[in-house]
Amino acid sequence: MSAASDRLTDALYGLGWSTVKKLPEPVAGALGRTLADTVWKRRGKSVLRLESNLARVVPDAGPERLAALSKAGMRSYMRYWMESFRLPAWSTERVRDGVEIKDIDRLFDGLATGRGVVLALPHMANWDLAGAWLTRARGVPFTTVAERLKPETLYDRFVAYRESLGMEVLPHTGGTAFGTLARRLRDGGLVALVADRDLSSSGVEVEFFGGTARMPAGPALLAQQTGALLLPVSLWFDDSRVMRGQVFPAVPVPETGTRAEKTSVMTQAVADAFATGIAEHPEDWHMLQRLWVADLDRGPE
Template sequence: MSTLKDRLSDGLYGAGWAVVKKLPEPVAVGLGRRIADFTWKRRGKSVLRLEANLARVVPDASPERLAELSKAGMRSYMRYWMESFRLPTWSKERVGRDADIQDSHHLLEGLAAGRGVVLALPHLANWDLAGVWVTRSLGVPFTTVAERLKPESLYDRFVAYRESLGMEVLPHTGGSAFGTLARRLRAGGLVCLVADRDLSASGTEVSFFGDTARMPAGPAILAQQTGALLLPVTLWYDGPDMLRGRIHPPVDVPESGTRAEKTSVMTQALADVFAQGIAEHPEDWHMLQRLWLSDLEERPEPAAGAGRDGERGA
């Protein structure tokens, strides 16, 4: 049975998709910034967690600098939402103008070879817009995974939204997502996974900004089992109208070692690329939850709230 909070969340997201996309763009942009600044000024748990995470990314930052970064981070986060609410109305030309992903040859060459490709990326900037760029600018469909949110109606909204953008969406739990992903890859398809936060508590430990975190093992295991290329991706905002990104060279499967050892090496390689991208654009890293194991030990935290890890899969 859904709670009042669940129904309220569903109603708010539903209103966002129904109303925000109809607003004049300057109004929507201004609304997003006002919401971000109001939320930042309240200094709630999400803002404080973002600031604590950023303190690890920029360890020499003064309190004033961290405050600036967290404020910019909340603005970037709300920009993601305002853009995402409006993405279904964007034309192919608009997507091509406002998104520029470098080194796409890694992806296209892998698909042309029939190997299948796994794109793995962190919670940077707007991964939904990057996904639309893949489906519309490159004309390549892909499969992703979404956290099964509560209430079910909210999860259904996210699935319908992403499917309207040309994505196949599988539930993170309660199904056979891994097997379906493997079949898509063996058929030479594309899989896109957000991979900087483990939702299963059984991920792979990595060194990340000087401490231990846990990241999903799925991307590395899929690459090992299917022969697909594993390509890290980083994204960032460049000014008010542009999303930029880079598809990095493949993470190779080690020639020796057990599956667990190979998975550890490959996941650490992903983490290293993610860390580089996050360090270059910390204000665009939308990590509002606990990530490092030492932080998780302080107080257990439920897996992502409505709309963040489920929004892009894990």
């Protein structure tokens, strides 16, 4: 990406945060749907990749069903952006009323034990809103990790945005994130990680919707090393202003096996929970990148 393109990208995101949050909510929602439909109709690389991924999730879907799913998926993805641009201006009451999570007691009961909790989430619905709900509406601080984006100024915007919502944000690269996360967990804290796409060379191979994918080892390794609970979560939108979610049962640490073997078993369990949530709400899974090993091995798109 050129320096001029970097500056343009940063400026566009800055415009979103400064302008969209000032729009009335119905106007912002309508704008998001219009933008999503326009992008979907162009059938660009991201839309085609989303449709290809959804074909794995819903293997019996014909072309019309896949097209409808990808259109709904782009609307869901744009809803995420419209809400995220507006989140800093939302009241605590709006954040509180905008989220309902089933079995959330699994999280709070885990924290009450003092052993720390790792939440593992896929790229579903609006994970930033879920975070704001925890910090602002429920008073639960947590630490997360952010992918380093280009340009650096855009990464800085995302860090500042998430910190404004009450999150502690660590960079994915640099080598210090794992140790800091482990310390937070040993202190009885909460760590939340988006964990359905590997961003490193150390991902764990899992069976996922009939194919092999790689997912991060971090959640399982943190649970093993610190004794924290590992709780997979799924999120989805409904037709109202509410985002809903599900906290799955804790993934146990196997009693036997090497660390690598335990990590493999636990990461597969996380992938299975993700698959359950994604299969129930495929249109809210925002996976616009290649994920499965067979797709990654095909070279540049």
